[in-house]
Each structure stands twice: as C-alpha cells, then as structure tokens.
Amino acid sequence: MRVRDDTKINTIFEATTALTSEVGLNRLTMSSIAQRAKMACGTLYIYFDSKERLLNELYMHLFVGSTLSILPSIGHLPLKKQLSIIWSKVLWFRVTNSSEVIFMHQFRYSVYASEETHKLDDQFVGFIKNLLGQGKEELIIKNIDSDLIIPLFYGYANNLARQMAMDEVEITDEIIDQTFHLCWDAIKS
Amino acid sequence: MRVRDDTKINTIFEATTALTSEVGLNRLTMSSIAQRAKMACGTLYIYFDSKERLLNELYMHLFVGSTLSILPSIGHLPLKKQLSIIWSKVLWFRVTNSSEVIFMHQFRYSVYASEETHKLDDQFVGFIKNLLGQGKEELIIKNIDSDLIIPLFYGYANNLARQMAMDEVEITDEIIDQTFHLCWDAIKS
Amino acid sequence: MRVRDDTKINTIFEATTALTSEVGLNRLTMSSIAQRAKMACGTLYIYFDSKERLLNELYMHLFVGSTLSILPSIGHLPLKKQLSIIWSKVLWFRVTNSSEVIFMHQFRYSVYASEETHKLDDQFVGFIKNLLGQGKEELIIKNIDSDLIIPLFYGYANNLARQMAMDEVEITDEIIDQTFHLCWDAIKS
Amino acid sequence: MRVRDDTKINTIFEATTALTSEVGLNRLTMSSIAQRAKMACGTLYIYFDSKERLLNELYMHLFVGSTLSILPSIGHLPLKKQLSIIWSKVLWFRVTNSSEVIFMHQFRYSVYASEETHKLDDQFVGFIKNLLGQGKEELIIKNIDSDLIIPLFYGYANNLARQMAMDEVEITDEIIDQTFHLCWDAIKS
DNA sequence: GATGAATGAGTTTTCATTCAT
DNA sequence: CATGAATGAAAACTCATTCAT
Structure with missing residues (x-):
C-alpha cells in the first residue's frame, strides 16, 4: 500500500506559498497548487477538506x-x-x-x-x-x-x-x- | 467611455467600498456592485473599462x-x-x-x-x-x-x-x- | 435590452426530459442540458438556482x-x-x-x-x-x-x-x- | 477475479443496499460502500469489475x-x-x-x-x-x-x-x- | 489477497464581460 | 446612455478506478 506521506503536506504548503507570492491569493487555484506540487488535483483533497482549510492550516x-x-x-x-x-x-x-x-x-x-x-x-x-x-x-x-x-x-x-x-x-x-x-x-x- | 457623471461614479464607488468591507475583495462581484448601486451590470462598463480599472480608480x-x-x-x-x-x-x-x-x-x-x-x-x-x-x-x-x-x-x-x-x-x-x-x-x- | 424569454424555460424543460429519457438521470449534466437547449451553461442559472431546483420545477x-x-x-x-x-x-x-x-x-x-x-x-x-x-x-x-x-x-x-x-x-x-x-x-x- | 468468498460478497451487498436506501443511488459511491463494509476501496474491485457489475449482481x-x-x-x-x-x-x-x-x-x-x-x-x-x-x-x-x-x-x-x-x-x-x-x-x- | 493513497476526467456553479434591445 | 439576459471559460470539488506496497 502507498503510505500516507506527510512530507506531501509540506510540498503542498510550499507550492501554495510560492504561488501566492507570485500571482496573489485571488488567482490561487487548487489546480495550480496541484500542478506546482506535482500531484493530482484530487490529492489535495486527501489532505485538506477544502481550499479554505488548506489556507487556514498553512497560515x-x-x-x-x-x-x-x-x-x-x-x-x-x-x-x-x-x-x-x-x-x-x-x-x-x-x-x-x-x-x-x-x-x-x-x-x-x-x-x-x-x-x-x-x-x-x-x-x-x-x-x-x-x-x-x-x-x-x-x-x-x-x-x-x-x-x-x-x-x-x-x-x-x-x-x-x-x-x-x-x-x-x-x-x-x-x-x-x-x-x-x-x-x-x-x-x- | 467615461463620461463625467460624478453622481453615478460616486454611487459606484460607495457601493464598492461598502461591499468590500462586508464580504471582502474576493467575493466582490461586478453584479453585486451593480445591484448595490441600483443600476444594471452593463452600466458599470460605461464608466469603467473593467473591474480592475474600477478598483484602481477607486483606490x-x-x-x-x-x-x-x-x-x-x-x-x-x-x-x-x-x-x-x-x-x-x-x-x-x-x-x-x-x-x-x-x-x-x-x-x-x-x-x-x-x-x-x-x-x-x-x-x-x-x-x-x-x-x-x-x-x-x-x-x-x-x-x-x-x-x-x-x-x-x-x-x-x-x-x-x-x-x-x-x-x-x-x-x-x-x-x-x-x-x-x-x-x-x-x-x- | 434582451428581454427575458419565458419560452426559454420550456426549451430547457424539453431538453431535460429528452436527455433524461435518453441517458438517465445519473448521467444528466447541466452542460449537456445547455448544449441540447442550444444555450450557454450559465444561462440555465439565470432561470434556475441550481440543478436541483431545475429538476424539481420540471417535475x-x-x-x-x-x-x-x-x-x-x-x-x-x-x-x-x-x-x-x-x-x-x-x-x-x-x-x-x-x-x-x-x-x-x-x-x-x-x-x-x-x-x-x-x-x-x-x-x-x-x-x-x-x-x-x-x-x-x-x-x-x-x-x-x-x-x-x-x-x-x-x-x-x-x-x-x-x-x-x-x-x-x-x-x-x-x-x-x-x-x-x-x-x-x-x-x- | 471473483473468487468465491461469500461472506465478503454478502457484506458488500448489505452495505450497498443499506446505503442506497439511506442516501439514494445517486449519492452511492464506491468508497462509501467500502467504508460501510469496513474494507478498503480497492477490495471491492477484487470481487467486482466495476460499480456497474456490483450493482447488477446485487440486483x-x-x-x-x-x-x-x-x-x-x-x-x-x-x-x-x-x-x-x-x-x-x-x-x-x-x-x-x-x-x-x-x-x-x-x-x-x-x-x-x-x-x-x-x-x-x-x-x-x-x-x-x-x-x-x-x-x-x-x-x-x-x-x-x-x-x-x-x-x-x-x-x-x-x-x-x-x-x-x-x-x-x-x-x-x-x-x-x-x-x-x-x-x-x-x-x- | 488486501489496502487506501493517488489519479484526473468530469461535475456543478460562478462571474467578468458582451451585446441585443 | 442604460439595461440585464446571455455567454463560456474557469473555479472548486467528486469519485470510479488504478496501483504501489
């Protein structure tokens, strides 16, 4: 079984901060985060319930x-x-x-x-x-x-x-x- | 475009500031501005080329x-x-x-x-x-x-x-x- | 101004019934309804708040x-x-x-x-x-x-x-x- | 595929009927079936090729x-x-x-x-x-x-x-x- | 066999902008 | 000028299915 990889959360966090500083919170999309973090869009939702939760937890x-x-x-x-x-x-x-x-x-x-x-x-x-x-x-x-x-x-x-x-x-x-x-x-x- | 009708422009500006403080810039939509300003959505585009211009001019x-x-x-x-x-x-x-x-x-x-x-x-x-x-x-x-x-x-x-x-x-x-x-x-x- | 056209509701209803009988409720998508009714996806939402409302009103x-x-x-x-x-x-x-x-x-x-x-x-x-x-x-x-x-x-x-x-x-x-x-x-x- | 392990198949069938009667066929997902049947999502695919097959066999x-x-x-x-x-x-x-x-x-x-x-x-x-x-x-x-x-x-x-x-x-x-x-x-x- | 993390195509819905009236 | 219906690209999110372990 693929083991749930907690470093993935860091990858997501890094992608999110980097993207926000580049394009701003308004243009930050879940698919752009996924792309930057090199994972599928749906994977984000394994670790975070919603975009809102992701951002709050990152903060x-x-x-x-x-x-x-x-x-x-x-x-x-x-x-x-x-x-x-x-x-x-x-x-x-x-x-x-x-x-x-x-x-x-x-x-x-x-x-x-x-x-x-x-x-x-x-x-x-x-x-x-x-x-x-x-x-x-x-x-x-x-x-x-x-x-x-x-x-x-x-x-x-x-x-x-x-x-x-x-x-x-x-x-x-x-x-x-x-x-x-x-x-x-x-x-x- | 952009005829001087300061009354209307002010109405738009007021609607925009009020709405932003209520719902945030992220949820600010052109049609909500129009609704609050009691005019049609398209009218906004008579006075401002785009949402971006409207916000910049307001600022x-x-x-x-x-x-x-x-x-x-x-x-x-x-x-x-x-x-x-x-x-x-x-x-x-x-x-x-x-x-x-x-x-x-x-x-x-x-x-x-x-x-x-x-x-x-x-x-x-x-x-x-x-x-x-x-x-x-x-x-x-x-x-x-x-x-x-x-x-x-x-x-x-x-x-x-x-x-x-x-x-x-x-x-x-x-x-x-x-x-x-x-x-x-x-x-x- | 384009006048709100109530025959449009019938067009939507017809597209919806026809599609449901062809592909079933499970595969009925808003975009397929729009396509069949020859209008944009967003237009459906002018007449109905959501898919659920559309279906209920049709029923x-x-x-x-x-x-x-x-x-x-x-x-x-x-x-x-x-x-x-x-x-x-x-x-x-x-x-x-x-x-x-x-x-x-x-x-x-x-x-x-x-x-x-x-x-x-x-x-x-x-x-x-x-x-x-x-x-x-x-x-x-x-x-x-x-x-x-x-x-x-x-x-x-x-x-x-x-x-x-x-x-x-x-x-x-x-x-x-x-x-x-x-x-x-x-x-x- | 499809080894006879009737206990497991029955568990899956029971989970499926129960869930359908609770949330309806439209909201019936493979992972919800797996969860209810207390097994992994992938396990369902050991016994059934697809969701469609599962439902048909149950019927x-x-x-x-x-x-x-x-x-x-x-x-x-x-x-x-x-x-x-x-x-x-x-x-x-x-x-x-x-x-x-x-x-x-x-x-x-x-x-x-x-x-x-x-x-x-x-x-x-x-x-x-x-x-x-x-x-x-x-x-x-x-x-x-x-x-x-x-x-x-x-x-x-x-x-x-x-x-x-x-x-x-x-x-x-x-x-x-x-x-x-x-x-x-x-x-x- | 069994697991459940990962995938990505597909879904509903939103909204800046256009345009016929 | 003014209107607001219409547009359609793009957003958040879902889920059947796959696959590494």
Whole structure:
C-alpha cells in the first residue's frame, strides 16, 4: 500500500506559498497548487477538506513556526531583551521567508481567514500585551493603552518586511538593531 | 467611455467600498456592485473599462482624498507640525472611513493593484522621505535610512486604524496625540 | 435590452426530459442540458438556482400539467366516471409523453426530489382518497383501507405506461377501457 | 477475479443496499460502500469489475432470492393458489426487506441496469404470462392481453411495498389477503 | 489477497464581460 | 446612455478506478 506521506503536506504548503507570492491569493487555484506540487488535483483533497482549510492550516503552520514557538522559552529574560528577541525573530522570519510573509499578509484579512486563525493572532497579541503591562508597572514603559502600542510593532514589522522583500534589501543585524531602537524609543518612558 | 457623471461614479464607488468591507475583495462581484448601486451590470462598463480599472480608480480616488490632497498646503510649516498634521489627517480619515480603509487595505496588495496605483503611494512616500531628509539635516531626527522609518508610520497608521475599526473604538484627539508622540519619540534624535 | 424569454424555460424543460429519457438521470449534466437547449451553461442559472431546483420545477410542471390540472373540473360527475376520466387522462399523458414519464419516474425517487415535490403527490393522493371514501360510503366500493387501494392505481398506471413506452405500443381507447375495467372490478363492492 | 468468498460478497451487498436506501443511488459511491463494509476501496474491485457489475449482481441476487427461487416448486398447484403464493411471497419479501426493495426500485430503471438484468425480469414475467395464458384457456381469467395484466401485479406490488416501507406499516396476513383479492377480482372472468 | 493513497476526467456553479434591445 | 439576459471559460470539488506496497 502507498503510505500516507506527510512530507506531501509540506510540498503542498510550499507550492501554495510560492504561488501566492507570485500571482496573489485571488488567482490561487487548487489546480495550480496541484500542478506546482506535482500531484493530482484530487490529492489535495486527501489532505485538506477544502481550499479554505488548506489556507487556514498553512497560515497556522507559518504563524506557529514564525512567532508562537519562541514565546515560551524567553519568559525569564528582562523585558527589553524579550521584546528585542521577538522583534529580531519576527523580522528575520519575515525577511528570509518573503513568500511566506506575502501569503500571511494576503491571507490575514481575506475571506478565507477563519475564527480559529484569528484566535492564534490573539494569543500572540495577548502575550505581548502582558509583557507591556509588566513594563508599565515597572515604569519602564509609557503608561499608554496597550491597544495603541501593539499596532506599532505589528504594523511596523509587517510593513518593513514587505518593503524590504519588495526592494530585495538584505537584512542585517544592524538593521534589526536600528529598527528595534526606533520601537523602544517610541514606548520607553 | 467615461463620461463625467460624478453622481453615478460616486454611487459606484460607495457601493464598492461598502461591499468590500462586508464580504471582502474576493467575493466582490461586478453584479453585486451593480445591484448595490441600483443600476444594471452593463452600466458599470460605461464608466469603467473593467473591474480592475474600477478598483484602481477607486483606490486612487480614496488615496488622493485622504492624504495626497493635504500635502501641498502645509509645506511652509515646521517639520514636526507637518508630520503631526499628516498623522492626524491620515488617522482621522482611516478611522472615520472604516469601509474605505478596509477596501484600501485589501486592495493595496491584491492582484488588482496596478503599477499606476503603486506610483501614487511612491509619491506620498517621496514627500515624507523629503521631510525626513530635512529633519535629519536639521539634526532633529535620527540619522537613519528613511526606508527604515517610513514603514513605521505607514504600518502603524494602517494597523491602528484597522484595529480601531474592528473594535469599533472611536477616535479622539487624545488618541491622535498619544500615538503621534509614540512616533515622534521613535524618530527624534 | 434582451428581454427575458419565458419560452426559454420550456426549451430547457424539453431538453431535460429528452436527455433524461435518453441517458438517465445519473448521467444528466447541466452542460449537456445547455448544449441540447442550444444555450450557454450559465444561462440555465439565470432561470434556475441550481440543478436541483431545475429538476424539481420540471417535475412540478409535468405533474400539474398531467394530473392536477383536471381534478377541479370533474368534481360534479359520478364517482366511477371521475375515476375513469382520471385514469384516461393519466394514461394518455403517460403514454403520449414517454420522455416526460421516464423523467418523472426517475426523478420521483431520486435524491433530488424535495419536500415540496412530495407534497404535490400528496395533494393528488388526497383527492383520490377522498373519492374512494365517498365510494365506500355509497357502498359502491369495497370497504378496504384506501392506502391499500391507491398503490394499485398508481403502480399500475406507472408500470403499464412504462411498459407500453418501452414496447412502443400505441395506446387506444380500447386499452384504456380494458385496463380501467380491471381496476374497477378490483375495487367495486 | 471473483473468487468465491461469500461472506465478503454478502457484506458488500448489505452495505450497498443499506446505503442506497439511506442516501439514494445517486449519492452511492464506491468508497462509501467500502467504508460501510469496513474494507478498503480497492477490495471491492477484487470481487467486482466495476460499480456497474456490483450493482447488477446485487440486483440479480435479490431478484432470484425474492421471486425466481419459488417458481419451480409450485407448478403443480391450481392457478389461483399459485398466483396467491407468488403474491404473498413477493409482498413478504418486499415489505420485510425494505432497504432491498428501495435498492431494486432505484436500480431497476437506472442507467446501471444491464441487458442481462432486464432478461431476469423477462424470465419472471414469462412465467406469469404462461400462468395467465392457462387461466384464460380455462376461462377462469378475463380474456385480456397479458401485457395489460402483468403491470397491474407488478406495479401494484412495487408501489404497495414501497408505500408500506415508507409509512413503516407492518404487513399482516390480512393485508396480503385483501390486496390479493383486489388483484384477483380485477382479472377473474 | 488486501489496502487506501493517488489519479484526473468530469461535475456543478460562478462571474467578468458582451451585446441585443 | 442604460439595461440585464446571455455567454463560456474557469473555479472548486467528486469519485470510479488504478496501483504501489
């Protein structure tokens, strides 16, 4: 019997991200994914119930891999260090995986994004909110509603990465440093 | 084609923004636009060559109305004041026109966005870049590559507005003040 | 403007019945209907929401045309005469519209048949039940549960018509007479 | 192919009849049969060349089991008795095996039914025709073309059984008696 | 024999665009 | 100009059948 091959899921994911970054989410079709992944159209449906599920699972996979996975391991570090690590991690991922970022960006606000997916984001946002709350108590960070601060990090990271990907600028530690300092100066009290 | 009947064009634009914010760009169809605008499907093609043109013209219309239009009139003011006015203007527009912002956001990186449209953005970015260059010469602003600064403003504004629209938070002068100060603290030298 | 052409619905109905009798309900596709009706595939969806609706509306159309339409006009006649007219009407229709009957037969118990459609049948059955009830009161008809009698008429008519259509036997008044007498002898008291 | 493993074949047959009565012939898929029969999709093809063959063999199996098998053993009985036994046998089978009857009914006139299958029916019909011929010679039965009589039995039995199955009415000897008398009164001279 | 993953032709349905009125 | 019926290519998804294990 042909064994169910879990690397196939990765092949599908790769084909999907690559195609989305090339032609956009709107022109992404199941048959084009299949063609790119070198398998039959029907095979996609063995691994995913529908196009919607495929995209949602890909998003969750990327989101977990890019950000959620580091959160637990840095809880003991000082606040600024934690933020700086997250910033670096997020930026590195975003810049070195430009196709993936383009996919995430287009998917994020598309009709395909499910409740479940949005909750992942909330989880991340919740963590950051917590961090900022701490910082405010310690009087390190300006006493401003976190909902006004988070979009700065979030929007800046997204936009910066997208811009760099489009201009084909390579990321350096210096750039990460500089941009993090902008953020830090913005929020430090 | 394209006779000036601004009433009709506005009706089409309003229908398009409203629908996009309700069902998303992916599910936006020409006949749904026509239906919402209370006209026939074919009438849309009297005013716009194609769906792509319609969307691009709408984007340009919104972009000019929301930002580009203020730029010339404030050139004589001091740097920080100029930035603050632009910030306020942009944010007000984004928050008080949430449908429009959702449309712009979804359209901005979609397959529909043409070269021409991207150049509009560049025009705006060029203006800001200029401003920042001035600031750096006057040693008011950190000496950092403007391409690293602009995404902060751009991304922050976009994200903040989208978040506020979704949470149905009302904008106040205080919020504009607070958020602008975050930005300013980030870049001031 | 092209005017919405209601004869088109008949064209579609005819194509559908003809095709069903030729290839069966299972191989009946929307594109084959469109092709046979000499119109585009999408045109079908202007007149019918879905394949299911098309089939249901066709069934109702045929059912009403073939049986339901005569019921009201014969209420004043004596019982046996009424039954005999219905029998004749049903049989004539079934035999002279063999494609239609094949469609109705295949559709009747298919997955496509909706609640609404079944209710039509009930309406007809209800009428006959009433008639039989009268007959029993007048002691003309055997005092047997109507649910045991109706399938005789219903099943016999269906089967006889189908058989005659397949054997390409022509119907005659004599045949109608003979077969009705079988039925009548079966139920008369 | 087609090794005799009757246990497995029966499992497949049961799964097929059950599923057909639940979802209809149109939604009956090979993989759903396999799933219900708790075996792999490919296994079905060890026992049957194709879906069409499977269905035809099932029909023949049911037909033989339900009717054909009794014919030889009653040839010596008087005409009315023979008919009455067949009626009883047929009705009992149809009512106590409602899934099977639904399958037979849906299959009977579907695209899947092969020549071979139709010949089975002819065999049964031929036997009955013979019987009726006898009856006419003995002047017990009306002198009417048998092709006009058989559909009465055939259609009545089918329809009655289907109706009772749907209404979940239990069959009794009384019902069999009553309905047979209807038939007999119809044809007796 | 048995499995079930893989195939890909075929199905229903959508929708940007055209065009007769 | 305005209409909206008509078009047909293309999309998502299904499923009988094959085949590597």
